[in-house]
Amino acid sequence: MAGSTLEFDDFLPTMAEKLGDEGLMAELCNGFRLLMDPARGLITFESLKRNAALLGLAGMRDDELRAMLREGDIDGDGALNEMEFCVLMVRLSPELMEESWRLMDEAFQQAVSSSSPLF
16 A cells, blocks of 8 residues: 555544643653663664554554654664654644644744843
């Protein structure tokens, strides 16, 4: 099925609502620990492939798993550390990203409106 997109149910907004920010981060960290290679402390291709079923991703092809790693790999080491994994999970949640942009815009507007003129 070349060119098909993986569809998933986005449960992160519901989790965020029920758990709060700290609870959501704790759950994301738990998810990271489930997927990581214990010897390296990172999510590698091998650890992701071995544990993909825990995320309901058992049917993903190797190239799709590698693409997921590349998308989240900020430092370019070919694996995901805990921070990269958490950022990726939030980025993959359209509703959480929309909320993040809204909060950032509000903070920016507040900073602009409260700053004094330069001239």
